[in-house]
Amino acid sequence: MTDLSGLSAREAVGEIARGKLSALEYATALLKRTQEIDGEIKAFIHFDPEHVLMQAERLDEQRLSGRPLGPLHGVPVAIKDIFDTADYPTENGWGAHAGRRPRRDAEAVRRLREAGAIIFGKTVTTEVAYFNPGATRNPHDLSRTPGGSSSGSAAAVAAGMVPLALGSQTNGSVIRPASFCGVVGVKPSHGTISRAGVLLLSKKLDHVGVFARGVDDAAMLLDVLAGHDPEDSDTRIHAARGFAATAAGEPPLPPKLAFVRTQRWDRADPSTQKAFEELATSLGDHVEEVELPDYFATAWDDHRAIMAPDMAHRFGAAVDASGEASSKQLHELIAQGRGYSAERYLGALGNVQRMRASLAGLFERYYAVLTPATTGPAPKGMPTGDPVFNSIWTMTGQPCVTLPLLSHDDMPVGVQLVGAFGDDARLLRTANWLTQHVAPKKRKKARR
Amino acid sequence: MTDLSGLSAREAVGEIARGKLSALEYATALLKRTQEIDGEIKAFIHFDPEHVLMQAERLDEQRLSGRPLGPLHGVPVAIKDIFDTADYPTENGWGAHAGRRPRRDAEAVRRLREAGAIIFGKTVTTEVAYFNPGATRNPHDLSRTPGGSSSGSAAAVAAGMVPLALGSQTNGSVIRPASFCGVVGVKPSHGTISRAGVLLLSKKLDHVGVFARGVDDAAMLLDVLAGHDPEDSDTRIHAARGFAATAAGEPPLPPKLAFVRTQRWDRADPSTQKAFEELATSLGDHVEEVELPDYFATAWDDHRAIMAPDMAHRFGAAVDASGEASSKQLHELIAQGRGYSAERYLGALGNVQRMRASLAGLFERYYAVLTPATTGPAPKGMPTGDPVFNSIWTMTGQPCVTLPLLSHDDMPVGVQLVGAFGDDARLLRTANWLTQHVAPKKRKKARR
Numbered sequence: 001m002t003d004l005s006g007l008s009a010r011e012a013v014g015e016i017a018r019g020k021l022s023a024l025e026y027a028t029a030l031l032k033r034t035q036e037i038d039g040e041i042k043a044f045i046h047f048d049p050e051h052v053l054m055q056a057e058r059l060d061e062q063r064l065s066g067r068p069l070g071p072l073h074g075v076p077v078a079i080k081d082i083f084d085t086a087d088y089p090t091e092n093g094w095g096a097h098a099g100r101r102p103r104r105d106a107e108a109v110r111r112l113r114e115a116g117a118i119i120f121g122k123t124v125t126t127e128v129a130y131f132n133p134g135a136t137r138n139p140h141d142l143s144r145t146p147g148g149s150s151s152g153s154a155a156a157v158a159a160g161m162v163p164l165a166l167g168s169q170t171n172g173s174v175i176r177p178a179s180f181c182g183v184v185g186v187k188p189s190h191g192t193i194s195r196a197g198v199l200l201l202s203k204k205l206d207h208v209g210v211f212a213r214g215v216d217d218a219a220m221l222l223d224v225l226a227g228h229d230p231e232d233s234d235t236r237i238h239a240a241r242g243f244a245a246t247a248a249g250e251p252p253l254p255p256k257l258a259f260v261r262t263q264r265w266d267r268a269d270p271s272t273q274k275a276f277e278e279l280a281t282s283l284g285d286h287v288e289e290v291e292l293p294d295y296f297a298t299a300w301d302d303h304r305a306i307m308a309p310d311m312a313h314r315f316g317a318a319v320d321a322s323g324e325a326s327s328k329q330l331h332e333l334i335a336q337g338r339g340y341s342a343e344r345y346l347g348a349l350g351n352v353q354r355m356r357a358s359l360a361g362l363f364e365r366y367y368a369v370l371t372p373a374t375t376g377p378a379p380k381g382m383p384t385g386d387p388v389f390n391s392i393w394t395m396t397g398q399p400c401v402t403l404p405l406l407s408h409d410d411m412p413v414g415v416q417l418v419g420a421f422g423d424d425a426r427l428l429r430t431a432n433w434l435t436q437h438v439a440p441k442k443r444k445k446a447r448r
Numbered sequence: 449m450t451d452l453s454g455l456s457a458r459e460a461v462g463e464i465a466r467g468k469l470s471a472l473e474y475a476t477a478l479l480k481r482t483q484e485i486d487g488e489i490k491a492f493i494h495f496d497p498e499h500v501l502m503q504a505e506r507l508d509e510q511r512l513s514g515r516p517l518g519p520l521h522g523v524p525v526a527i528k529d530i531f532d533t534a535d536y537p538t539e540n541g542w543g544a545h546a547g548r549r550p551r552r553d554a555e556a557v558r559r560l561r562e563a564g565a566i567i568f569g570k571t572v573t574t575e576v577a578y579f580n581p582g583a584t585r586n587p588h589d590l591s592r593t594p595g596g597s598s599s600g601s602a603a604a605v606a607a608g609m610v611p612l613a614l615g616s617q618t619n620g621s622v623i624r625p626a627s628f629c630g631v632v633g634v635k636p637s638h639g640t641i642s643r644a645g646v647l648l649l650s651k652k653l654d655h656v657g658v659f660a661r662g663v664d665d666a667a668m669l670l671d672v673l674a675g676h677d678p679e680d681s682d683t684r685i686h687a688a689r690g691f692a693a694t695a696a697g698e699p700p701l702p703p704k705l706a707f708v709r710t711q712r713w714d715r716a717d718p719s720t721q722k723a724f725e726e727l728a729t730s731l732g733d734h735v736e737e738v739e740l741p742d743y744f745a746t747a748w749d750d751h752r753a754i755m756a757p758d759m760a761h762r763f764g765a766a767v768d769a770s771g772e773a774s775s776k777q778l779h780e781l782i783a784q785g786r787g788y789s790a791e792r793y794l795g796a797l798g799n800v801q802r803m804r805a806s807l808a809g810l811f812e813r814y815y816a817v818l819t820p821a822t823t824g825p826a827p828k829g830m831p832t833g834d835p836v837f838n839s840i841w842t843m844t845g846q847p848c849v850t851l852p853l854l855s856h857d858d859m860p861v862g863v864q865l866v867g868a869f870g871d872d873a874r875l876l877r878t879a880n881w882l883t884q885h886v887a888p889k890k891r892k893k894a895r896r
Contacts, residue, residue, distance in 0.1 A: 341786065342790050342792065350761065
């Protein structure tokens with residue numbers, strides 16, 4: 001049974017489709033593992049084993065009846081608790097939303113069900129996917145943070161409770177917990193996955209992202225989730241997705257990566273600085289160091305100048321009314337957001353356009369940017385960590401992936417690759433290429 | 449010759465295509481008229497008769513060579529001086545841009561050339577299409593304003609110098625001068641016509657619009673101008689335009705109009721109030737009075753809370769640097785725009801979404817809203833008039849048309865029809881229907 005928790009989603013789908021494994025057996029194994037370890041890790045906030053078994057039984061009946069199977073038939077997926085679900089509460093990690101029960105699934109959840117996935121449970125998020133942490137601990141070391149805001153989703157995948165999970169990123173909320181927990185995290189290009197039915201912090205900044213233990217699994221999940229949705233006007237119309245098919249191929253030319261330190265390199269741990277410099281050197285001709293133009297220096301302030309007013313606009317009145325049901329940090333963010341002028345807000349949006357245009361030029365010359373995912377391994381205690389290596393790429397909407405290729409202090413450290421806007425499939429292919437190049441030397445097993 | 453200045457664009461295109469009129473004869477007649485009267489009216493700021501004749505000669509050569517003709521072959525069009533033109537300066541009515549010479553045509557101008565139109569000259573605009581008036585006078589009474597900001601375009605069409613002109617509207621800058629000058633003005637749905645190469649005041653509020661002496665001519669011009677442009681991300685993709693074909697048809701059902709006074713009815717002149725009440729009554733079963741929900745009362749403040757910060761963002765530094773080359777009003781607007789908070793700005797955008805949703809419901813029940821275009825006839829002197837009956841519809845992006853169906857004090861007064869978002873063709877058909885219903889009683893001839 002234990003082995004089943006190590007299956008990739010792709011393997012599981014294959015076994016189930018061939019009748020070698022039933023959805024019920026697979027779900028039962030993952031339930032058992034979750035019940036054994038989640039008392040300590042605390043990845044899930046809403047979790048109903050009977051409901052999981054019922055979904056699995058129904059999927060097995062469907063298979064036995066000869067009806068066609070979806071691309072995720074029988075695969076349990078964990079859902080960050082800011083995605084509306086019709087069968088589980090959705091509390092957004094927020095005291096003010098305690099007991100909230102949406103009537104409809106978020107579009108991303110609806111697509112999962114349609115693809116035959118099992119909605120396994122809802123995972124812990126920081127308060128309104130912002131700062132104040134939930135109860136989840138890092139599966140590699142319970143005294144450390146799993147990172148946030150998608151804390152439970154990253155931890156559940158890392159600990160083998162599920163092979164796949166949904167998260168969201170407004171600053172670093174997918175890439176950072178994935179790096180801290182030693183899994184693959186993907187934040188696709190802005191507008192790739194619908195945010196309808198997901199707690200909205202900032203239309204410009206919010207992204208749906210995914211967690212998996214390998215790039216191919218993440219690509220398979222993106223194939224199910226990506227697409228236009230009239231309910232989210234930022235979603236783009238894709239002629240074809242084909243993330244998994246492209247990711248599995250060989251790059252037609254030897255990839256060229258741009259090693260980017262950013263203007264905040266000093267915020268990286270010395271061990272992280274050293275590891276990335278060694279990694280860049282070890283990749284030889286595949287890597288050139290590139291400096292971002294000076295005007296990227298405002299990026300972090302610009303990010304704040306967009307996010308804080310957007311959140312004050314969305315949540316201001318509700319946070320005021322919630323009193324002590326909201327954290328001090330959230331009250332402070334709202335107050336800060338209210339202090340921004342419209343001119344500063346619009347100036348920040350203008351700066352983002354300029355940065356995006358500059359990056360478009362960069363990605364004509366390089367397959368991807370190579371840069372840290374986090375400042376280092378997960379810190380001790382529960383602060384969810386620093387998103388300093390995420391803000392630029394989130395704000396400009398680039399696709400990002402973090403790969404668990406490094407480690408320090410026996411803790412995983414992610415390597416982030418950032419791609420050209422809209423070219424997510426090629427980025428995943430480059431990620432597979434890098435994994436194959438680096439893996440023999442550095443790959444570590446996650447604790448499970 | 450004089451008669452030619454009264455031709456509709458549609459008539460002119462037909463005569464030229466059939467070889468009964470050459471582009472050169474037509475242009476020569478319009479040049480003559482312009483040279484006779486524009487010394488008083490001052491519609492044009494940049495105007496080069498030789499360049500006009502050269503364009504006309506080239507178009508005649510093209511016709512004689514048997515090459516296919518564009519839908520506006522040989523028709524002179526006047527261009528508001530905030531549209532970039534490669535052959536004329538583009539000064540945006542602004543001292544700070546005196547002598548500015550763009551290298552490329554605006555997309556709308558490019559489409560006109562491609563359609564065979566003659567770029568006749570550049571028309572007077574208020575300073576940066578905002579408030580401070582230019583030199584143009586109302587052709588119906590030289591002591592009165594033509595309205596703004598598209599002052600010269602409206603006056604040129606009203607006075608028979610050209611059959612068609614381009615303008616723009618951020619608040620009331622097409623509908624108001626069209627009403628004051630007694631011509632048809634159309635501000636299509638937001639995103640119908642590209643604004644690439646047009647002075648940008650506010651991405652949310654700016655629209656390209658058109659002037660003509662009849663609805664069919666305006667529709668013909670829209671057919672040329674409408675379309676997706678990657679350079680203006682707000683433009684929509686149209687499967688088919690067919691404004692002219694639809695506008696020329698009969699409504700399938702008797703049109704139902706909603707007579708809307710708005711929360712600012714008291715700003716209309718008593719004569720305008722009376723004329724609209726009589727018009728609504730005279731249309732009998734075709735008209736029902738509809739009150740907008742209470743929350744539309746913030747619309748005018750919301751419009752300001754979007755426009756002023758957007759303009760402070762776009763022009764702030766340049767206005768500061770321009771010193772006395774910018775008017776006091778423009779300096780004041782920038783200062784005011786800088787005083788808005790991001791929260792108020794975002795709140796205003798949120799209110800607009802709510803109003804737009806409410807109007808979508810209204811237009812399921814009515815073909816169009818019937819409402820004043822302006823508070824009354826053009827006032828004496830040069831203040832460009834009050835956009836109070838324009839702000840709501842501009843902000844929500846509805847298509848608007850004004851029809852020269854009323855008069856007071858021997859001056860024209862426009863009747864505005866507002867349509868469902870994206871359903872501009874049906875609105876123009878309703879406008880034709882209304883013109884036919886009202887014309888026998890009220891239609892007046894513009895002075896020419």
